Ligand SMILES: Nc1nc2c(ncn2[C@@H]2O[C@H](COP(=O)(O)OP(=O)(O)OP(=O)(O)O)[C@@H](O)[C@H]2O)c(=O)[nH]1
């Protein structure tokens with residue numbers, strides 16, 4: 001499709017640009033992008049480090065095309081996978097027309113928030129910045145104004161906006177604010193396109209989301225999901241087979257659970273989500289394998305789709 005047909009004539013006022021959504025893990029970055037797009041493209045879970053790669057969320061309106069870059073939460077890494085995730089998030093800072101720095105304003109700033117502020121402050125030239133105070137549904141107005149100041153002091157002079165991504169409160173106002181800040185330009189993507197992920201990539205993320213939701217402690221972080229088969233069966237059915245890789249035999253036992261009870265639960269949750277996404281009936285076949293210490297093995301990371309810069 002010729003992208004110029006979205007370009008209003010004679011005067012071009014259409015806005016288009018890339019927005020990096022960054023912040024420490026678990027502040028609600030992926031929740032916000034799903035809320036803005038009014039559909040679930042990104043995995044969300046109550047546990048930190050849910051997002052592992054960059055994913056685009058593309059919103060096209062009559063006035064603008066906003067390309068959101070969802071990123072892994074910036075954190076203090078303990079594995080090569082963590083280094084990769086941080087790198088992904090940091091690189092988007094350089095590609096952005098606007099940085100949305102999201103914080104969880106229901107709690108005080110952490111060391112990770114301070115490190116992010118330093119990274120943003122060090123950017124030269126610095127793209128436009130908007131601080132987003134999320135989770136306002138969790139605190140009183142008093143606490144909100146108190147904590148806002150603490151965050152504001154990390155990057156003085158920054159513009160900010162408060163919302164609740166989960167309750168979709170403030171989301172449409174945020175979209176307008178973002179549009180104002182974007183440069184005039186032609187759309188980069190077809191107006192129908194919502195993400196750069198294929199349905200099968202989202203399916204993998206939804207399996208991982210189920211893993212994050214059902215498993216505790218370090219175990220979900222040690223799981224990678226590989227899609228083995230994704231077959232359409234007629235108009236309204238799909239067959240999916242995927243392998244869950246863990247790092248140790250003991251984790252394999254936990255993921256499978258007593259007589260397979262845990263993997264069945266994970267499968268049930270993931271299947272329901274994939275069916276919601278695709279509108280099709282899904283047969284989901286999950287298996288579990290050990291790939292020793294994969295999070296610290298560059299070759300394994302590449303195999304599992306976490307392509308390190310060196311290998312690109
Ligand atoms: N109460 C409340 N919870 C929220 C809000 N936004 C997100 N959450 C919850 O916060 C948790 C983390 O949300 P995610 O969207 O996965 O956070 P993220 O920043 O993408 O996290 P990573 O991918 O790990 O970096 C989930 O349990 C969300 O439901 C909000 O506005 N209010």
Ligand SMILES: [Mg+2]
Pocket residue numbers: 029030031043044050051071072073
């Ligand atoms: Mg996320």
